[in-house]
Amino acid sequence: MNFLSHYYFDRHSSNCYHILGTVLPDLLKNADKNIILHPEKLQHTDNNINSIIAGWNKHLAVDRYFHSSHFFTIHSHELKKKLLPAIGGSPVKPFFLGHVALELIIDNLLLTTGKIQVDDFYAHLEGCKTAEINAFLSFSGLKDTTRFFKFYEDFKRSQYLHTYAETHQIAYALKRICMRIWQNPFTTQHEAQMNDVLDEYRNHLFANFMSIFEEIENKLSDV
Incomplete structure (x- = not known):
């Protein structure tokens, strides 16, 4: 799941x-795909660092349930098939495209149906002190945090997640993500054709997209 879908599960948290x-x-991962940390079983004396670890573990659980769900299997596959004719000549792997496109559509639906507020999400990030984040990263084994904080500050400043509410921007967001792997993933024509497919599939998911959140919430409550 993407940023806003993860936020949905803890949208009422004050931490x-x-x-x-x-x-x-x-x-x-977005800051540097070579950063690999595993703080899942760590315990610290600082409550804020332990809260980050708890959130990290929640992220892993949500992704595990999402990627093993029937919802993900069916819709990522259908999106892959529908997007394939729109990206002829593109180097992007169709499975990756279907996977990410589904996550972006879900984020869009959360925003456009008022299930979450992006400003609230960014306000939470602004409330976290850099020193505490740095302490967590160092504790988790990241020796040089410079690259991460450069990305993180840009991420907060740009607030580009607001654009996820604009359906015609989903293809652009998809392009931005693909550009982390492929230098020139899509042409302007690709983007236009993808927008048509994504808009149509968004409308297809509209009535039932919350079922995956209900399913995951039920599984989380059983743990």
């Missing part, structure tokens, strides 16, 4: 460090 932890694995 900014826990919220940060629920999206930190993806923030680190």
Whole structure:
């Protein structure tokens, strides 16, 4: 799941460090795909650092349930098939495209149906002190945090997750993600054709997209 879908499960939390932890694995991956941390079983004397660890573990659980769900299997496959004719000549792997496109559509639906507020999410991130985040990263084994914090500050400043509410921007967001792996993933024509497919599939998911959140919430409550 993407940033906003992870946030949905803890949208009522007042603990900014826990919220940060629920999206930190993806923030680190986006900052530098070579950063690999495993703080899952660590315990610290600082409550804020432990809150980040708890959020991190929540992230892993949500992703595990999402990626093993019938919802993910069916819809990522259908999106892959529908997007394939729109990206002829693109180097992007179809499975990756279907996977990420589904996550972006879900984020869009959360925003456009008012299930979450992006400003609340960013406010949580702003509430976390850099020193505490740095302490967590160092404790987890990351020796040089410079690259991460450069990305993180840009992420907060740009607030580009607001654009996820604009359906016509989903293809652009998809392109941004693919550009981390492929230098020139899509042409302008690709983007236009993908937008048509994504808009149509968004409408297809509209009535039933919350079922995956209900399913995951039920599984989390059983743990």
